[in-house]
Amino acid sequence: MYQNYSNILEKVDLFNDITFSELENMFFCLRPLIKEYKKDEIIALEGDDIKNFGVLLQGKLMLYKEKFDGTRVLLKAVYPGQLFGEIASFSEKRKWPAQVQVAKNSTVMFMPPEKITNTCTNLCRGHRILTLNMIKIISKKAINLNKTIEYLSVKSIRQKIAYYLLDQYKKNNSKNFMLEMNRNELSDFLNVTRPSLSREMANMKKEGLIDYHRSSIKLLDIDSLGSIV
Amino acid sequence: MYQNYSNILEKVDLFNDITFSELENMFFCLRPLIKEYKKDEIIALEGDDIKNFGVLLQGKLMLYKEKFDGTRVLLKAVYPGQLFGEIASFSEKRKWPAQVQVAKNSTVMFMPPEKITNTCTNLCRGHRILTLNMIKIISKKAINLNKTIEYLSVKSIRQKIAYYLLDQYKKNNSKNFMLEMNRNELSDFLNVTRPSLSREMANMKKEGLIDYHRSSIKLLDIDSLGSIV
C-alpha cells in the first residue's frame, strides 16, 4: 500500500538512509495514517491539540498565523517531503502553533511523536536512524530560525541588504548572481517596505558598493559591504 | 566520582526522569568528559570544529558572536543545568556557532552527540529517555527562537511593548506585575533604544492604556492593548 508513494518517501528527510523495504517493515510498527485533502481544506486550527506531526507527501500546504483582529498572516509554505508540526508535537503544550490549510490537493502522512522516541522492542536499525534524523531536522530548523533572527536584529536597511547580499555571495561563490526573490518578497523577508529597500539599494549603487539591474546583482566592493555588517 | 555532582545532575533537563543511580550506570557507557575552567578562559572559538556538546554543571558561561570588525556581541549567558552547542553538534556543519567564554569558574560535562542517538546494546531505559529529553530540549529552543522572531518582526515600538506586556500578563495571570528586566535590558530585548522605549511607554500611559512606576506595571485596557498587536 505504500508502494504508490515510494518515490516520494525516498525524498523525505525523516527517512534518509533508510531503504524502502526497511521502511515498509517499519510501517507495520509505526502505523502512519495517510490522508488525502482537497484544496482549501483546513487540516488544523491554531490552538488545536496536536497528536501527530505530519509529513507532506504530495501537494502544498500553507501555514497561517491568526492575528488578534481576525486577519491572518502567511507564515510559510510546506512542500512535499517536509514535516510540519513536529516541533510542537515534541513540546510541552502540544498545541498547533499555526493554522494549516491545503493550497493544492495534498497527501499527508501523520505519525505520533511517541513512535519516534520509543524504540521498538526489536531494536531495529531503521528506528534508531529515524530518531537521529528527527534530531537533525529539528536542529536544522533551529539553525534557520537563528539565521532569521540575525537578519531581523540588524537595524538599518543598509545593514540588512549588505548582510543578505554577502550571504548570497557566499552561497553562489560569485560576485555576480541573480536574486532568488523579487523586490516585494525581499522587502518582506528583510521586514522593510519596498520603496525603502529600493531607495537604499539605489544609494548603495550611487556609492559604488554594488551594481544591479532588476534581479541581477553585481557586488563591487566586498570589503566595504563587510564593514557595514 | 559523579557523586560530587549529584545535586546538580538532578537539575539538568537532559537527565530528567532518570534517577541518579541509573545515571551512574549510564555514565559507564556515555563516558562523559568533565572539565574545570577558570574565569575568562575560552572554551571554544566561533568556527572551531565541534565534537561534543556541553552541559554546564557549575559556574557561568557567556556566548559571544564575533562581528566583522573584530568586536563581539554578547549572545546569551549559560547557567548550571543548561546545555550549549547541542544544536550545532547535531547539524551538518558541526562548527561552534559562537565563542564560549567562562564568566565564573566553571565545571563542564562534555558528551559526544552520537551517544545520544545511538542506543546502546543493552537497550537501557535511561538511554531512551535521554534521547526523548534531547528532542524536547531542542524543540523548546526552537519554540523560544520562534518567540524571539515574533518580537523582532513586530515593527512599531508600541506593538512591541503591547506584545511584551500581554505576554507577561498571561504569564503572571494578573494585570499588575513587576517587570523582570530593567529599562536597559528591556529596550535591548525589544531591539530599540531606551529613550524611545520610555517615550512610547509614556505615551501609552497618557492615553490610559497602562500605568506604571519603574518596574511595577498595571494594565488598564487589555482590549486596546490586544488590538494594537
Place this chain on the structure above:
DNA sequence: GTTAATCGGTAACAAATGTTACGAAAAGGA
C-alpha cells in the same frame, strides 16, 4: 547619614524609514 553610582524620565533635534503616488520597463496573454 553622606556620597557616588545607577536608573529612569524627558526634551530638542537629527536621521532613518514608512506612505502614497506615479510612471517607465518588463513580462505575460490574447
Place this chain on the structure above:
DNA sequence: TCCTTTTCGTAACATTTGTTACCGATTAAC
C-alpha cells in the same frame, strides 16, 4: 502585435525612531 498586468524605480512628504544631553529619583557603598 497590442493590450494588460506586474514589477521596479523614484520623489515628496509624514511619521517614527534614534541621538544626545540633562535632571531627579533610587539604590548601593562607605
